[in-house]
Amino acid sequence: MSLEQFKNRNVGTQNYKTLDLDHTPVTGMGQFKQVVSRTFKPELFVGLWVTFREMINALFRGKMHTTQYPFEKLPISPRYRAIHDMLRLLESGHYRCIGCGLCEKICISNCITMDTQYDENQRKEVSEYTINFGRCIFCGYCAEVCPELAIVHGPRYETASEQRASFSLFEDMLTPIDQLNLQQEYQGFGAISPNADENIKKTPLAY
């Protein structure tokens, strides 16, 4: 075993490089001037004009191009990788995760952590499980490695909240026990979107 890591005693000194930036104005007047000079440029009015023109087109000339979210939502592809779901066994309702730690190990952003312990039934109990969504890059490796099909990426992409931590504990991700009948099985990496048919268009062959 290499002892190198024990020879570095410079804890606390990091190699940060400071960027070469302009001085930040300190007086109130200076700050006001900076804001004004950064805001009012001719490009601002060009942009406003384009937006106004397209608004008129969309609202009064019937030229709407986008989906009217949040009144209208497109179906999400099963391949989409949003906030993780922790699934349960259908028969017993017990969580599927066995606490093997493979997801924790494979995670390339090192953002999965779990606490396990010996429970009264002599089994390995997952007493807590968490994903740090500040670091998760939604790569899907955890779902891919899981031998129990316990962790999957769900379709929940609406994740605006005050803290990302509100999604990240075991019980936040676990299928609520009263909604077990609604639990969706993960269809696999090759699965197609539910609206795949609609999306098929004739190839525009102009010639």
Add this chain to the structure above:
Amino acid sequence: MSEVQTVENMVSITIDGVDYKAKEGEYILNAARANDIFIPAICYLTRCSPTLACRLCLVEADGKQVYSCNAKVKEGMEITVSTPDILAERRAMMEVYDVNHPLQCGVCDQSGECELQNYTLELGVDSQSYTIQDTKREATNWSSVLHYDPGLCIVCERCTTVCKDMIGDAAIKTTKRGGEALDKAWKDEMPKDAYAMWNKLQKSVIAPSNGTEHTNCSDCGECVAVCPVGALVSRDFVYTSNAWDLKKIPATCAHCSSGCQIYYETKPASIEDRTEKIFRVTNEWNYVSLCGAGRFGYDFENRTATKDATTFAAAVKAFKKAKVINFNSVITNEEALMLQTLKEKLGVKLINREARAFQRFLGFYSEASGQSLYSLDFKEVMATDFVMSVGSSLRNDNPNARYAFNNVQKLNKGAGLYFHPVGDTLVPTFGKNIEMFAHKVGHEEAALLFIIKLFADQDKLPSSVKEQLDSDFVELLGGDTAKFEKSFEKMMKKKESFSLMVGEDLYFHEKAENLAKLIAVLEASSEVKVAMIPPKTNSLGVALICDLDDEAEGYTIGYNESGDFKLSALGDGDLDMPAMNQQEGTLTNMHKRVTPTNAALEYNGYVLNDIVREVASAPKETIMWTEHLPVSKGFKAVEFDSLPNHYTNDGVEHRGYLLESTSVEVEEISVDKFDDSNALEGEIAYRCNPQRQFNDFSDKAHQIFEGFGLYTSPAKAEALSSKVEVEFANGKLTLDVIVDERMEGDIVAIPDFKSAENIYELFAGSRYQTVTIKEV
């Protein structure tokens, strides 16, 4: 000694057509390992006897199939590691191991470092040809620390072997599984060795050998360490972490003077609490064996420390006015050197009772023998075939001295003499050729004279010794002369090398000087070589580095000991200090080796070096003292960061360095006359810790349960109430009576692991005292 052997007795062998050198008489497996050749093997443990349980280590030697863990190399031997037949055997064996093995690697604690997993992959087992009905096997707890899951056990017998051959408890054995018998048809269908292995495997599981559900053993956890699969795990660790999540910190155990190699294995405590925590302690179990204190007593870190400038200023002020520093042997060489520097610069006196006693004894020995250090280390003791012990409670004082005593009996067909006033029921079970003398307290000189009489060349003895040898020592020491003569003859058969271990009783002895001289006489006149057990962790280092004082008065700084201003790594002092698992530095162990240890856990407070920098002068880091350890005392001027810390495949230890011993010519020794009327009579108390307890730090650990009380033999306990008052000449203690089932006789033991109890004062310079025991 061992070096001479390696140079002279080498033989040439070839493995798979390549020439290699091997030590004569070595097993093929070890020879291959020493030359970095891989032979699959599960059941063999270096330093233990081969059990032939797994049979995986089959090789072809000179055209014949042999088990490489059990067949010795011969000059010119030609070895082939794998032939088609052997490969078929090995593949079948691995398939057999996987029959009814739950393969629950997903939750198993061993996953990632499991030998069954590794070999199943190594031998490419991708199909199963064998089946048999499974037997219900339920997981149980054998003791407060051991958890056994027979469903995972592959009955390799490593646990039972290490417990018998190394530890000496023989607390577990193979027993009947009650499984279905193998279908005879397999016998013709499958490879021969694989069938034989399966036949045995199908019949056995492991169980406590006392016939109960519980082991009632030393709780050393070495069986847990050697188990190749997840069958034996410590109770505290079960299902709490995967092996790969833990960070290994190479360190030295700081509980006793054995200074064992350990790894602290750490990771953040939990999701909520991200501070690093030690989850377990592991070791290189092929080359070093731990005891229960080292394995389970690891969470003694000091968590309360902060950098508080006012207390630090108070500490500096206290040091400036200090007259005395009172410390103990749980200290690194570097810190000991700092204290010595303070003595030289500020003129403080240094008090360390156990190290001082050892220092004096070592001094007397050096004067008489001309050698600066004792002759043998404990690995050399392990290589002898006749081992003796005087002045140490073998089971309690130092686990590795005891392992050596036991291992000699088991592996070298050895014999042993055990002299100690407190009788023991375990030591005599180590082997058939052991004689125990529960002699009177005060008859230690007689024990040494007796050994001289047995082994010395009479012509080489000084007259002052020779004239004392006429007595009937066997009788005097409490044995039966006729019986002993007969058994001694048997003991001496085919014996070539002799060792004597001496312990703390002699250092804290009125006649310490005379005892040291007798040891020197013994070495000079016989083939017996001596190893000494330093009383506590780094007593040897402190004895060599510090110029200790006998008595001192005035304003006292206590370092983990009592004082007017207290530095404490336990978090209960005036200024916090880092505990041993939060420090880097070196320790000098009983093997005369200076071993490095690294910090496993964070520490946020001040260290001794900071104080020394204020009051005298000191370099930036504690470990910068390492290169300044006194070369004249045998240390080397090497930097801490250049010290190695590992074992190589041939079992050679590369941890730190060995102390240099110097020798000078000496004149003839003259010893005092032994006076047999000096024996202590009446109710006697002995200063001795229970197994797994050594100091306040082992006591702090949550898996060490042995309490502070009066330890007695079962017979003695019957005569006492459950709580007693023990009265010494200069004080008294009220203690609970705790039965130690392995103690014998009337002497009671009082531990010294709690420094706050001031036990050393009560015993006043001796390890035995007459006391009055009263009911309360």
